[in-house]
Amino acid sequence: xxxxxxxxxxxxxxxxxxxxxxxxxxxxxxxxxxxxxxxxxxxxxxxxxxxxxxxxxxxxxxxxxxxxxxxxxxxxxxxxxxxxxxxxxxxxxxxxxxxxxxxxxxxxxxxxxxxxxxxxxxxxxxxxxxxxxxxxxxxxxxxxxxxxxxxxxxxxxxxxxxxxxxxxxxxxxxxxxxxxxxxxxxxxxxxxxxxxxxxxxxxxxxxxxxxxxxxxxxxxxxxxxxxxxxxxxxxxxxxxxxxxxxxxxxxxxxxxxxxxxxxxxxxxxxxxxxxxxxxxxxxxxxxxx
Amino acid sequence: xxxxxxxxxxxxxxxxxxxxxxxxxxxxxxxxxxxxxxxxxxxxxxxxxxxxxxxxxxxxxxxxxxxxxxxxxxxxxxxxxxxxxxxxxxxxxxxxxxxxxxxxxxxxxxxxxxxxxxxxxxxxxxxxxxxxxxxx
Numbered sequence: 001x002x003x004x005x006x007x008x009x010x011x012x013x014x015x016x017x018x019x020x021x022x023x024x025x026x027x028x029x030x031x032x033x034x035x036x037x038x039x040x041x042x043x044x045x046x047x048x049x050x051x052x053x054x055x056x057x058x059x060x061x062x063x064x065x066x067x068x069x070x071x072x073x074x075x076x077x078x079x080x081x082x083x084x085x086x087x088x089x090x091x092x093x094x095x096x097x098x099x100x101x102x103x104x105x106x107x108x109x110x111x112x113x114x115x116x117x118x119x120x121x122x123x124x125x126x127x128x129x130x131x132x133x134x135x136x137x138x139x140x141x142x143x144x145x146x147x148x149x150x151x152x153x154x155x156x157x158x159x160x161x162x163x164x165x166x167x168x169x170x171x172x173x174x175x176x177x178x179x180x181x182x183x184x185x186x187x188x189x190x191x192x193x194x195x196x197x198x199x200x201x202x203x204x205x206x207x208x209x210x211x212x213x214x215x216x217x218x219x220x221x222x223x224x225x226x227x228x229x230x231x232x233x234x235x236x237x238x239x240x241x242x243x244x245x246x247x248x249x250x251x252x253x254x255x256x257x258x259x260x261x262x263x264x265x266x267x268x269x270x271x272x273x274x275x276x277x278x279x280x281x282x283x284x285x286x287x288x289x
Numbered sequence: 290x291x292x293x294x295x296x297x298x299x300x301x302x303x304x305x306x307x308x309x310x311x312x313x314x315x316x317x318x319x320x321x322x323x324x325x326x327x328x329x330x331x332x333x334x335x336x337x338x339x340x341x342x343x344x345x346x347x348x349x350x351x352x353x354x355x356x357x358x359x360x361x362x363x364x365x366x367x368x369x370x371x372x373x374x375x376x377x378x379x380x381x382x383x384x385x386x387x388x389x390x391x392x393x394x395x396x397x398x399x400x401x402x403x404x405x406x407x408x409x410x411x412x413x414x415x416x417x418x419x420x421x422x423x424x425x
Contacts, residue, residue, distance in 0.1 A: 038299075041299060041300040041301070042298060042299065042300075044296050044300075044301050045296045045297060045298045045366060048296055048357075048364055048366055049366060051357075052329065052355060052357050052364075052366065055329065055357065055359070056329060059329070145298075205326070205327060206327045206328065206329055206359070207326055207327065207328045207329070207330075208328075208329055208330070209314055209315065209316055209319075209328065209329075209330035209331070210315060210316055210330075210331070212329075214315075214331065215329060215330070215331050215355070218331045218353075218355070219331075219355060222355075222366070222368070225298075226298060229298060
């Protein structure tokens with residue numbers, strides 16, 4: 001039986017833990033709101049860019065020549081793993097890492113190199129995987145457009161110079177507060193845009209200035225950039241969402257624990273009082289006898 | 290009247306019906322009125338000018354991007370746009386000078402410099418300064 005003091009101490013500890021998890025939950029909620037808004041606001045641009053690409057594909061008769069479209073026999077793959085820098089976000093990181101582990105096993109037939117985004121992926125893979133070529137960490141839970149661009153430049157250069165034949169992105173897509181999809185998506189080469197049938201008649205007389213090829217030349221880097229930024233934004237939103245849920249659960253569990261510990265404390269206190277009473281009564285009886 | 294929407298990676302910057310539009314196309318400034326033929330063009334750093342539904346002329350600075358016109362809808366995808374009031378002249382001048390220095394250093398054989406980037410940065414800064422001067 002725990003003594004009164006012990007139980008009291010434990011109650012205090014659990015209560016202070018609860019305060020911390022409660023604060024973390026609220027911080028995560030605020031960050032989630034911001035990053036969710038960022039995801040929403042980035043969508044129109046990505047959509048319009050996709051549309052423009054497919055209009056270009058319809059309008060230009062010539063075969064599109066841009067290095068990002070070039071499909072080569074895949075001898076070497078690059079996997080970009082996007083997770084969080086910080087922990088305490090439930091199964092957010094472990095779910096994704098389990099998926100990438102499986103992916104690595106399935107693609108053993110080719111050379112694989114890895115680019116890790118987020119400290120957790122680096123911590124996990126630096127002992128398990130020996131070909132990490134680049135590490136981007138310390139994002140602070142928010143996007144930095146300059147660094148994202150740096151990452152894109154690095155990846156596209158590697159692809160264009162033939163260092164790698166295929167680049168895949170592993171990230172968590174934010175579907176809703178309670179649903180996150182882990183996706184491993186091909187990043188490069190970009191699948192050739194195809195004209196959707198119903199549009200082809202109306203847009204075939206587009207004017208291109210200067211030429212569709214040159215517009216591709218300018219459009220593709222934007223496209224690559226946008227795709228990466230989308231993936232990062234989705235991942236950050238998922239991270240904050242997961243953390244909010246995890247911390248919410250922790251706060252609730254701490255509350256339950258405080259309740260049961262309080263019960264235990266009260267029982268112990270009662271037992272002690274009963275014991276003391278008994279001692280007093282039996283002492284008095286002995287005197288009277 | 291036709292619809293103009295200006296979209297940047299961060300947000301939808303502007304969306305409304307307007308009367309006319311002038312943008313810095315890669316082969317020179319071009320004007321768009323209603324019922325323009327379908328068009329896709331790349332943009333240069335420069336000045337966007339449009340007349341809104343009330344006949345008021347507005348100016349924006351654009352760094353680079355694309356314009357698509359089709360069926361009385363003009364979609365402008367811009368890397369970044371700024372209202373002319375937002376332009377920070379001092380900052381633009383600093384970055385212009387920095388770009389100049391970098392290009393000069395590159396001219397004297399410093400290989401660590403990304404010339405393409407410095408040039409682009411110079412053009413953006415010059416563009417901001419020019420627009421600031423024409424609208425203030």
